[in-house]
Amino acid sequence: MTSADQETARPAPEDLRVRTHPVLGDLPPAPEVTIFVDGRPIPARAGEPIAAALLASGIRVCRTMPRSRQPRGVFCGVGRCTDCAMTVDGEPNVRTCVTPVRDGQRIVTQRGLGAWEEGTA
Ligand code: FES
Numbered sequence: 001m002t003s004a005d006q007e008t009a010r011p012a013p014e015d016l017r018v019r020t021h022p023v024l025g026d027l028p029p030a031p032e033v034t035i036f037v038d039g040r041p042i043p044a045r046a047g048e049p050i051a052a053a054l055l056a057s058g059i060r061v062c063r064t065m066p067r068s069r070q071p072r073g074v075f076c077g078v079g080r081c082t083d084c085a086m087t088v089d090g091e092p093n094v095r096t097c098v099t100p101v102r103d104g105q106r107i108v109t110q111r112g113l114g115a116w117e118e119g120t121a
Pocket residue numbers: 073074075076077078079080081082083084085095096097098
């Protein structure tokens with residue numbers, strides 16, 4: 001079992017979001033949707049980036065490196081580094097920090113370079 005497997009195998013903690021911020025104020029209400037990460041249902045706020053939903057549920061590993069298999073997670077948070085790339089609805093290399101959640105979305109921890117799922121290319 002790799003460290004990435006251990007990370008995704010942990011039970012999700014309660015919501016880790018900052019609900020009250022000293023400068024930004026209270027988190028406004030938003031409809032809840034459900035996404036599926038490696039088959040596990042995860043609650044998300046409609047319209048938030050996938051990476052935000054993952055971090056709020058304690059999921060920090062998005063992908064593993066092709067050769068070293070070292071885990072990678074959100075680094076820049078603005079769509080520049082690709083460390084947050086995951087396979088989303090069968091499409092590999094989706095930057096989850098700039099991709100909004102959608103109800104029922106299927107997200108898979110990407111191993112190496114990833115691969116298109118059959119029927120999605
Ligand atoms: S964290 Fe850098 S592209 Fe998403």
